[in-house]
Amino acid sequence: MKLDAESKALIQLDKVEFSYPGYEEKALDGVSALFFPGRCYTIEGPNGCGKSTLFRILLGLNFPDAGTYLFDGKPVTKAAMKNSRFARDFHKRIGFVFQDSEVQLFTQSVEDEIAFGLYQLHLPEEEIREKTEDYLKRFDLESVRDRAPFTLSGGQKRRVALAAVFAMDPEVIVIDEPLAGLDEKGQRWITDFLKNRKDSGHLLIVSTHNRDFAGVIADVHVYMAEGKIRRIAEEVLSCRK
């Protein structure tokens, strides 16, 4: 039964441990979890509990000191990520929206920001233009398409960051604190948007401190403390409806 579940999981973490260089304490201590497609997982817990470290491991930016991380059955290790083809295929399938959107926006205009990832996928020029137009419309960014992303408001930056990642159509989307720094309207927009994406079959992994938000979008709540997963709670879908 367990093996069957594991075979369906897109992401498998097994007793993952990680410490930052120069620090004795473990940022992640024996973390095990399975993440399934088409579901939304919220990672909750106090500051410093290891949420961001978990995300860095999931994204292949850091690697476990002990334990294993399998993505679609393949181990994600430092050696594997040195293979540029593997790294490219991996990053193509997992997208990340940073808490501070500003650091992930680096092109000269909003439209170029959306097109950036599409150029990396080496899509035909016409397809890139079509997709860019499509995502500018979907995210209501047409009026600011020529503006430099760093001159936009917080909510607009978040929309650009989301559009840039979603345009690449990754199977897994990891979002760090999606509501941070947003006003009520922006928060509502992000919440509705993520609910829609979940319904369209993406695997969403979202870190949040906001219980109400987690209650609205999560299928599974993962509670972390001191680098460990303390509790995994599944929402009873019928109750939520």
Added chain:
Amino acid sequence: MSTKLLKRIGKLFSDDLRYQNRKKEGKAAGSLVLLSAFLCIVLCSLSTNPWFVSCILTALLLRLALMPPEEIAGVMKATLAGAALAALITLPAVFTGSPRTLGTVTMKTAESVMLLAIVSEQLGWKGMTSAAVSLHLPDLFLLTLNTAVRYLHLLGRFAARISEAVSLRQVGEKNWKTSGTGGIIGTTFLKAQRMADRNAEAMACRCFDGTYRTLARHSFTWHDAALLAADALAVVLFVYLQAIAV
């Protein structure tokens, strides 16, 4: 260096309006503007006939007169500063028996600076990058250029905000000028390092493999035709006036 000066420098770099108000695409192609500017500067440098430089300066002043007042002010500031510096440097030539050098070098400097300032005002950051793409400059060069501009803005804004925070806490008799400045520079440096790391990670997460392109597309307009005609006229004028000078 005081925190006030740092705050001014920070605000200078973080001036959003220069980027926000630029909606000048759709005129002459950026690459053509850059090449024309390069041609003009080379011709002026090679010219031994002061009339040629005067003609080009007149044409530039005419172009300048068609620009909005705030842009004229920006161009003139840069031009006058460049010309004054050139005049200062070549001033000794007057006393060493070559007084014409002062006029020639100052005029050529003014022409070059004015031309570049007009191009800068006309194209803006995005136009420059699009022009560089059209000219097939390496992706790495474009990425470096864009990253540098972006970081000047972001770190300028960051430094300006810290300077404001420090100045709000500058109460009492303690002299904060030196310690405050050191703190601001140090913090800005650390912030830059952190941002660069995050930036690299964000790029890796989006499969960055060295490809850096822009979506800008330009079709041939009458502005392009006019610019090409002006270039041709400049070359003809250069050849004619050089022949007269000889």
